[in-house]
Amino acid sequence: MxxxxxxxxxxxxxGSRYLIEVDGDGGAHRLLLECGLHQGGGDADAANARPFGALAGQLEAVVLSHGHLDHSGLLPKLVREGYRGPIHCTRGTRxxxxIMLRDAAFVMAKDIxxxxxxxxxxxxxxxxPLYELEDVERTLALCESHGYGQPVNLPGGTTLVFRDAGHILGSAIVELGIPSxxxxxxxxxxxxxxxxxSVLMKDPEKVFDAxxxxxxxxxxDRDHRPLDETLEEFARVLAEAHADGGNVLIPAFAVGRTQxxxxxxxxxxxxxxLRQQMVFLDSPMAIRVTELYHRARKSLDSEDLKVLNIAASGDTSRYLPILRLTRTVEESMAINRIHGGAIIIAGAGMCTGGRIVHHFRYNLxxxxxxxxxxxxQAAGTLGRxxxxxxxxxxxxxQDLAVKARVHTIGGFSAHAGQTQLIGWAGAFRNGPRFxxxxxxxxxQQVLKAALAESSIEAEVPAYGDRIEI
Known part of the structure; x- marks a missing residue:
């Protein structure tokens, strides 16, 4: 089995990671689904530092659902420790x-x-460091990209198909056919x-058989607020900040949320x-990702792009005329001379580092x-x-007093809420194991109970649990 x-x-x-051991084609074959970074606090650092050991040399393939670091961020460490097989992903993820792994290596080098x-x-x-830029280069060279719906043969007679998950550019639902x-x-x-x-992405595909x-x-454990209510709250916060003469700080998740x-x-x-006269995108990685989204706009939701009349021509000159892209450290530091009237979008999204913490020193x-x-905001982070x-x-x-007003606006989430998760799960036929x-x-316990009310039984695994497929 x-x-x-x-x-x-x-x-x-x-810290997404699942080891699949396939009993097929005359022997055991090891595949890794995801290779993500743990984020938030000292426990996460210890988990990230843990060696892969013999596994790095035993694996025959890695499959990746999307590019967020909590799903992909330890790939260069795996390669550093000896992995030389293919990394299967979509073109958008590649x-x-x-962008993201190079940035992670750069930030890590500075921190070290x-x-x-x-x-x-x-x-x-x-x-x-966990890895360096040369490890990232080797990792990228191992990536093999595939389109949605394109069957891929993996070791052990396993087959792979990606479906659009509608989360970020290139994000995928992973379907594996595994001999067992x-x-x-x-x-x-x-x-x-x-x-x-949410805007820009297409809706997640439903899958029916598993x-x-x-x-x-x-x-x-909850549904997100309707988008129109979220936007009204967002607009109100911006208007209040303008009336009070203060700046607006938005910690930037470089991929998806910033765009x-x-x-x-x-x-x-x-x-x-929008009363503010200046919007700064103060994250080199978010700038590069935004430019990538522009180049890959044919993969985005055309109805959303039509709102701004850029779907066909790609003309972004009128997209947001007051936007300023601050690529250099000097440009970023200059923002701190602005005492009010600016919206500053800066990394990192959970406030664990990056340029946002420097803006905290001047504004918080x-x-x-x-x-x-x-x-x-993950447990253990400054954002949390x-x-x-x-x-x-x-x-x-520095010890800072938090006098700024903190607004949590959850309706922008690029994740499905409870009702959408239950709806996606309910599309499967013949009662698969969840x-x-x-x-x-x-x-997880709240969702498990909510699924049970819809006659869907689900389990919550623990670290190290091993199950038969």
């Missing part, structure tokens, strides 16, 4: 990996440089399912409802500042502290 072992994103949202300076001063041994016990068993992994109410389903549960926020700012601008202690949280109402936070070695992944424990 073929088996699946849960090696990540169980009892947590990040293009995003080119500062860490080792501190260690040298304190008589401690230096530490090594003399039969072909169908395993479906949802990846991150998109929110049909024996085993791994389903994400990030927002399994969606820019879209909505553009709509508000053209409706005459001002009562007229608005901090707008537009994405999930702020969402949970921390009155003081530690930023770049396992809930990518969710915090309380959230």
């Amino acid at each position: 073929s088996t699946l072992t849960f090696q990540g994103a169980v009892g947590e949202v990040t 293009d995003l990996l080119d 440089e500062w860490e080792n300076k501190w260690r040298k001063r304190n008589g401690k041994p230096p530490v090594e 016990g003399g039969q072909i068993k169908r395993l479906v992994f949802s990846g991150d399912l998109g929110n049909p109410g 024996d085993l389903v791994l389903m994400e549960s990030t927002y399994g 969606e926020i820019l879209y909505h700012l553009s709509v508000l601008y053209h409706e005459g409802r 202690e001002k009562p007229n500042t608005r901090l707008v949280i537009v994405g999930f 502290q702020l969402v949970d109402g921390a009155e003081r936070v530690r930023v770049l070695g 396992y809930l992944v990518h969710g915090e424990p309380g959230t």
Whole structure:
């Protein structure tokens, strides 16, 4: 019998990883589904540092649902430790990996440089990065991209098909046909399912046949607010910030969320409802991803692009005329001379580093500042502290009083909410086994109970659990 072992994103949202051992074609074959980075706190650092060991040399293929780092961010570490097989993904994912993994290696190198300076001063041994740029280069060379719906043959007689997950550019639902016990068993992994109410992406595809389903549960305990209500709240916060003379800080998730926020700012601008005169996109990675989205606009929802009349021509000169792209450190630092009237979108999305923390130093202690949280904040992150109402936070070695008003606007989520997850699960015929992944424990229990009310039985696996396929 073929088996699946849960090696990540169980009892947590990040660190996606599942080992599939296929009993087919005359022997055992090992495949890895996802290779994600753990995010949030010291436990995550320890989990990321854990060696792959012999597995790196035993694996014959890696399959990736999409490019977010919690699904892909340890790929270069796997390659650094000896993996040399193919990495199967979509074209959009391959293009995003080119941006995101290079950025991750760059940020890691900077962090390690500062860490080792501190260690040298304190008589401690230096530490090594998880991976370096040359590991990223080798990783990208192993990527093999495939279109949605295109069958792919994998080792052990396994077959692979990607379906559109509607989450970010290139995101996919993964369908695997796996030999097991003399039969072909169908395993479906949802990846991150998109929110049909969000803009730019197409709706997630429904899948009807499976024996085993791994389903994400990030927002399994609730539905998102309707988009029109979300946009009204967003517009109101921006108007209040303008009236108070303060800046608006928006921590940027470089892939997906930033492009969606820019879209909505553009709509508000053209409706005459955006009072601010300056919008800064202060994240080199988010700038590169935004440019990639522009080049790949044929993959986006054409109805959304028609709103701004750019679907056919690709002309973005009128998209958001007040947008300024700040690529250099000097341009980023210059923003801090602006004491009000600006919207600053800056990385990182969970406030764990990047340029947003520098803007915190200049803005977080001002009562007229608005901090707008537009994405999930993992436990242990600075973003989560702020969402949970921390009155003081530690930023770049400084203790800051949080006097800014913090607004959490969840309706922008690119993840399916509870009703959409149940609807997607309900499309499967013949009652496959469901396992809930990518969710915090309380959230998963709520979704499990909600699924049971729809006669869908689901299990919540633990780290290291091994099941037959």
